[in-house]
Amino acid sequence: MGRLHIKRITHANVQMPNSIEFQPVECTVVINAAGANSGKVAEMVGIGFGPQGMVEGTPIPVEPRKRYIYVVHCPHGPGMDTPFLVDYSGVYLRREGLGGNYITGLSPDEVEEPNSTNLDVDHDFFHEKIWPNLAHRVPAFECLKVTSAWAGFYDYNTFDQNGLLGIHHQVRNMYFATGFSGHGLQQSPAIGRAMAELILDGSYQTLNLSALDVKRIFYEEPLLEKNIV
Ligand SMILES: Cc1cc2nc3c(=O)[nH]c(=O)nc-3n(C[C@H](O)[C@H](O)[C@H](O)COP(=O)(O)OP(=O)(O)OC[C@H]3O[C@@H](n4cnc5c(N)ncnc54)[C@H](O)[C@@H]3O)c2cc1C
Structure with a gap:
């Protein structure tokens, strides 16, 4: 992989219900947990628009x-x-x-x-x-x-139908907790706990969910979920 152009998000533009305006909210960390919309939210920070085969050009495969x-x-x-x-x-x-x-x-x-x-x-x-x-x-x-x-x-995670967790390689303060492909409800207590540990402690403490790390999409190492209903 070539040299990575690292980015950080400084604020999110938030629109409240009953408002037509977007208000900038400063942030140190953003968690992309937008469910079926997560791929689109990743596009908002430019993820997926770089050269193909590189981290910058790899979209978040959730639709x-x-x-x-x-x-x-x-x-x-x-x-x-x-x-x-x-x-x-x-x-x-x-x-x-x-x-x-x-x-x-x-x-x-x-x-x-x-x-x-x-x-x-x-x-x-x-x-x-x-x-x-x-x-x-x-x-x-x-x-x-x-x-x-x-x-x-x-x-739906079109890559391997499993959750995508953790920090993005390029956008260094955007975490992902998405792509659960129809089995997110049952996993949510564990995901919430593990994400809290990852963000607050810097690494998983009680549950090692590194197998679900989002980086597997860059290395093309699917963790295929076969038992989807
Ligand atoms: C028909 C159906 C049946 C299912 N059955 C099961 C089941 O039996 N067991 C199971 O474990 N799972 C099941 N699931 C899957 C489960 O519902 C999801 O995996 C789970 O809801 C994912 O949770 P989440 O918090 O990641 O995303 P979501 O629950 O989708 O929440 C995402 C949130 O992000 C918000 N959002 C999106 N875009 C933006 C934006 N741009 N700005 C701000 N907010 C935004 C949305 O409004 C939403 O509130 C089912 C799903 C469906 C559709």
Whole structure:
């Protein structure tokens, strides 16, 4: 790698709710934890616009990917006997309360990625891709009714579908805690603690999360997550 042009962020322009103005807020450290928007926030400080193959030219590979959750009512379903189920097809299911309700979903194949510029729900996706697999695995689900559905954006790390943590090589006071690719909620207590240690103590103290260091994108060393649902 060539000589790196080191940068530091001195302030962030913050827009408060109900305001049209951006106010500069001085800072010593910035944490890019902007979820699905993290790649775009990194672009705001110029990350990814340098020569290709160099740190400056390597974008933060996190982008929004739309995922659907469907709530179904199945009066004769397994109820309290329902484990958290992940079928071989990738369809997942869990019980939602005690009234015969369940939530289910599936990540689409790479080639079928839906348009991620809106949060519209594709109901055909449930009928064509989820329901047949669900009913095959648990025949009681042959009889169900979709009662509601919603869509959200996965904070999808296109490089290896795992979290990206730690300080950026070029922008030396920008830390990353992003790219959790649909499993960020369950990791969040550990991530919060480890990031606090990294920033306040300068290194991980109780949890060594260095395997998730953002530098692996510069060295092209993926830590591939295979079990994404
Ligand atoms: C349908 C769906 C199902 C999921 N199911 C699970 C699950 O079962 N288990 C699990 O562990 N995870 C699950 N996830 C993933 C989980 O929700 C995310 O990984 C997690 O929310 C990531 O947390 P975060 O704090 O990094 O980002 P987020 O929760 O996305 O928070 C990012 C924040 O940054 C803010 N922001 C963005 N841009 C800017 C900006 N320019 N300036 C200021 N603020 C900004 C946003 O408003 C937001 O508040 C699911 C996600 C989806 C969409």
